[in-house]
Amino acid sequence: MSFSWIFGEDLALDLGTSNTLIYSNKKDGKIIEPSVVAVDLNNYEIVAVGEKAKSMEGKTPDNIITLAPIKGGKIINFEIAQVMLTNLFKKAKSSFSIFNPKVYITISSGISEVDKRAIEDCVIYSGARSVEFIATAVASAVGMGLPVLEPSGSIVVNIGGGTVDVSLVSLGGVVASKFVDIGGDSIDYDIVNIVKNKYDLMIDKETAEYIKINLASFITSNITNNLSIFGRDINSGMPRNAIIYGKDITSSLFPLFNAVTDAIKVILEKTPPSMTGNILRNGIFLTGGCSKINGCVEYLENEIGIAVNVVENPLTCTCEGASKLINKIKIKNNRRKNNE
């Protein structure tokens, strides 16, 4: 008789700059929460984690601060990351499991051994029984339904909140990769500056993200689009609204997408000739939240001259892929045990 349902719980963890995703193999429930924690400075108590903490950003009294413990794929605040993960693991874990879960963490190509060790320690201190790493690109490729185990070669581009990971994946592993620690957050900060300089209006990062999601576009026919937003006049200090035009925001997209273009070119140069045919035939594959930016596919296709495909579920694709991989690993291990 197998007791794996009691102690065999596995979690897939995608620890992102903007969002943390956890999928359990025992529950249908999936945790998708912003990587944010709110702390009361009077007593250092945790006020909120995830969505609730994110909704407090920019609206807290002096004694409460919101903190984002992950940046560029690394833990920048160990204690806060631990609090966040402990809280999210509790939500994700099946109540029937007696033992702590084994956690499979997706990890970007450019993360150093020291940073990997910090992530491992943090996840263990947060209640994991043990930890294993899965390459983000491999998990994303599985989430996209690409034939990762075949020797054909696929280029997977993940553009997140704080990182860009471009990897050539083949035979279940990463053949070549380029990592850049810039992401959608950088667009938000650029939008804050553009709105300040062009509209004399101070806005917070959350409003800038709203503008990015709802207005920013590479498509020139969209640049007459506009959005009404509220902020504080930099001269009078008084609140007022402004109509922001898409054409003024487009420049905020170039630093990130030029970095993406350069990274893709590096990987194309490193791609073995035997794999180029497949890549030219099938194109490259885009995932991560910033692949939702309007017109980015056309922009990248124009820059690199290769077809670009965007996955339907760019925010969840990597964790979904990791979860599927865990099941494959389990099935393989069970088969091996049965044959022994």
Ligand SMILES: Nc1ncnc2c1ncn2[C@@H]1O[C@H](COP(=O)(O)OP(=O)(O)OP(=O)(O)O)[C@@H](O)[C@H]1O
């Ligand atoms: N519809 C959208 N349009 C434009 N940008 C979006 C959209 N939805 C999400 N984003 C942006 O995507 C980013 C978050 O993406 P994602 O969740 O893939 O990153 P992450 O995994 O948290 O970060 P990273 O992997 O870089 O550490 C944020 O910058 C967010 O503003």
